[in-house]
Amino acid sequence: MVCSDVTLDDLVDFHAGIDDFDYSHGATLFGMGAPTEAVYCIRGGAVKMVRFDAAGGERIVRVLKVGDVAGFESAFADNYEHAAIAVGEVRACRIPIVYFRRFVAEHAGLQARLLEKSQAALREAESWLTELVGGTTPARTRVARLLLRLRVGSGDRIHRFSVDDMAAIIGSTPETVSRAVSEFVRQGLLVKGGSGAAKRHFRGDIAALEKVSQDG
Amino acid sequence: MVCSDVTLDDLVDFHAGIDDFDYSHGATLFGMGAPTEAVYCIRGGAVKMVRFDAAGGERIVRVLKVGDVAGFESAFADNYEHAAIAVGEVRACRIPIVYFRRFVAEHAGLQARLLEKSQAALREAESWLTELVGGTTPARTRVARLLLRLRVGSGDRIHRFSVDDMAAIIGSTPETVSRAVSEFVRQGLLVKGGSGAAKRHFRGDIAALEKVSQDG
DNA sequence: CGTGTACTTGAGTGGGCTCAAGCAGGGTGG
DNA sequence: CCACCCTGCTTGAGCCCACTCAAGTACACG
Structure with a gap:
């Protein structure tokens, strides 16, 4: 899990602005199309990742649970590709994007870990395609x-x-x-x-x- | 495109065993569950990435076109997660997995590029979920x-x-x-x-x- | 206690699945 | 060169699952 990685724990230790937050049912962590300003490590509860089609209908493309990282797909883009919305009570730690990017740039090991995360998400999406x-x-x-x-x-x-x-x-x-x-x-x-x-x-x-x- | 990256072109220059191959319609680049032994850069045509469910029915989870890289999702695993099958005539260059892994380990820039590829594939899969x-x-x-x-x-x-x-x-x-x-x-x-x-x-x-x- | 939100349940309809022929086209062998 | 077959596409008829529309019900919250 990225959040429990030593280097990221260091990040939490040395910088202000990173803390756990609570979100209640239906709360929006970030909206689709909003400017990317943080990634979130899910510490408890479940979060739905939502896309809206042209007609405004919503489609859930992934569900994040404890240990997952919300928003990392958009970490190197200007805007979020999904909305992230809490389902039930959610606890998450918020990492401002500038810290996140700096750390990824400085620590090569984190890149490999991110790649794993991305491929896990890809596997999950394909799994939905075949089964769900x-x-x-x-x-x-x-x-x-x-x-x-x-x-x-x-x-x-x-x-x-x-x-x-x-x-x-x-x-x-x-x-x-x-x-x-x-x-x-x-x-x-x-x-x-x-x-x-x-x-x-x-x-x-x-x-x-x-x-x-x-x-x- | 990974294949046209300088460092990967270097790979082609210095090692034997990397060449363009032609595949005819229905030919299998690699099978689902087979041991990972290469990745393939698609130079022409289209390739379907297939998963088989428990009942043996096939489901196509992605389509690769020119510039895409087949098998990179499984590059750090022991076995392929999909079968890759040619649709029509296909031209692809084959990169043995040992070369690929060595190059990724030695060139930090390639990791970032791989991450981009992975996230692009993720986007595509989600796109299928919402639209197709x-x-x-x-x-x-x-x-x-x-x-x-x-x-x-x-x-x-x-x-x-x-x-x-x-x-x-x-x-x-x-x-x-x-x-x-x-x-x-x-x-x-x-x-x-x-x-x-x-x-x-x-x-x-x-x-x-x-x-x-x-x-x- | 009223109101709103979310869920449940019902009846009716239609899109698409199933099953089953018929139909091209291309390759093969006589 | 033609007859044949084999594979993949097309088309048809019937039926059923699930979508739609519409009440009715449970529950939370003010």
């Missing part, structure tokens, strides 16, 4: 696959996105997602979290979901 | 968008992929693609190339296709 979106795969299967990808760590807790968000990921409609999720809940594959912070999570029967995710 | 695949967008619109992305340079020539390939890109079926393409041909938006090498190309009415690609 459209194709000829039934919607319920794709919803199951998505839920498995939204797991927190390797337990049975699953980030609970809104039906609209899930639809914007798998390329479907809120109604269709709702029907699939409701059915999973009825069948006991999914349990909605109670109140408070737990509201933003499911408990999932991972084994059963994996069964559904294999199409048939 | 599934969603709620009608198939004819998506076919039009795909055709525009398959343009050779900035003229009216378009790489002519098989209906199966196009279906594997937009996440549809060969029949549906065929219906859309046939209609474009009937309407004169698309002209099939004659014989010989031209068989692998369309001539497209770019302006009209762009109109169709904007949904309505």
